[in-house]
Amino acid sequence: MNSVIAPGRTVGTQPAQALPRRGGRFRRRVRNSWQLWILVLPAVVFFFVFKYVPMYGVQIAFKDFIASKGIWGSEWVGLEHFQRFFSSFYFWRLLRNTLGLSLYQLLLFPLPIILALSLNEVKNRFFKRFAQTLTYAPHFVSVVVVVGMMVAFLDPRIGIANHFLGLIGIDSIPFMQEAGWFRHLFVWSGVWQSLGWGTIIYLAALAGVNPELHQAAEVDGATRLQRIRHVNIPAILPTVVILFILDFGSFMSVGFEKVLLMSNSLNAETSDIIQTFVYKSGLLQGQYSYAAAVGLFDSVINILMIVGVNHLARRISDTSLW
């Protein structure tokens, strides 16, 4: 590479010689990798059509989309849809619900770490393997079935949960229909599904901890808990930070497919989030432009979040995504 750039710098003195040489070699390298270009072609076309064309289509958020005129032909309306959304009755409710769910989920971020630390201390390989396999299982159950299980278990009349509550003398609770329960059900069913799966990365990081550190700590008289605290936790901290940032990247996108399944007219007060609103106002009511504007607002906040948290992490802990 150096030999290619060097003549370029001296362009002022010998342009006639430098430029053709550079061009020729570059062209040869391009020609040599044409087969590699063919190999990336399907992906390039795919990403263009299904990722970049929709990005281009985002402009309908600033237009008044009319199907017969198409994306290109519809009229510009500027920030009208955004203004309408910000001043709408739903705005604060949607924001509160979306942020509330996200924060609640973030607070439970340490749970897989705790489970991983605990699994890592198990000496019996069969028990460890059994515990891992079993706790991974819910990850493979679809959201439809998970919500279906909640509906069945939590039914006020015939659900097992309310039968249990009845045993200790508590009146049955219509969990799925009460706004106050929605957040807990959503977040804790998520914990049930992803707790075990979330340990995989941490277990790998823990397996990489130098055993000499443990032996040294032991010689110094450290107990098991002290070794976890002073050896294992510092060792996985970089992994924790990276995953934490990544979690922020999807801060606003809180498993919307599950929210949609769980939401009903009775719990709408807490289950209405920005993305279900986009779905309902856009695809069910056909207000494409308005819904696209709301969706755009959502992704802009996401980007700001991940950039901001990454910046913060770099300053505090020297670990960051970029």
Next chain:
Amino acid sequence: MSLPTRQNPAAKAPLDGSAILHRPVRRISDRRFDRVNIVFLIVVILVIGYPLWFVMIASISDPQAVDTGRVWLWPVDMTLDGYRRVFAESSIWIGYRNTIVYTLVGVAVHLAIVLPCSYALSRTQFVGRKLVTWYILFTMLFSGGLIPTYLLVKDLGMLDTLWAVILPGAAGAWAILVGRAFFTQTVPEELNESAKVDGASDFQVFFRIAIPLSAPIIATLALFHGVGLWNEYFNALIYLSDRDKYPLQLVLRELLVVSQDASQGGGDGDSAESLTEQLRLASLIKYAVMIVSSLPLLVIYPFLQRFFTQGVLIGSVKE
């Protein structure tokens, strides 16, 4: 469940540990730690395992006994009626068939896009490598969102076809990064160079050397994408309206979720009559249908666990 036997190995554990580490004295506090730790894990296992266990025993119990709360630890009045009804229900069979087709075709398309691309991006002599990598990475940061994607699929005339379910999510930056990391490691530059010296073209290196070496990455990518497609309902919900094309998850959604709340949007053609009919059916077969739909994955994954673990791990190592 077989809990008592689980504690035996735990009691033996301190011995194993001290033997390995040549530890002369084990402190009492360490032994207490082990005991507390095992108890903690057993509680976690019970809490995570119980809902699955309950679905299993409820699916083979008399619905009456389930509804009145008599079933909680063991099956009561065992019957296979639920399963019989499930197998007699044509919508479930159609859904099953559709899901299998969508999953197989979707995985094939996924691999056809991801494998060649991630191989090419792993070659340092590829001119345009940086450019293409950024072109793909950018889609991780920003996306057009639901509405523009929907309008695109509609404009392409794919509504109500298999392609609407498969194509919009057929490839992602994550899978390509995972593949690239794999090929960088498995087909090192030197191997590539020596094949080139022998007169092989990039195509030949890819098809004759890289592909035969990539069974593990094919398995990993196929499993991740396959599980995603198997469990997916949302694309089908927004793009399909012909009931004969519904995948299993969408059929399940109507049986398990929608029937309890008629006011939920999205359901089409749910007249009051068909709703009561669905309610009645759902109460009979809901647990059996949960098992029938989830069992394939739950049975398969313990044997393929290392591929899943591998996917999570390669995917987490950036750059």
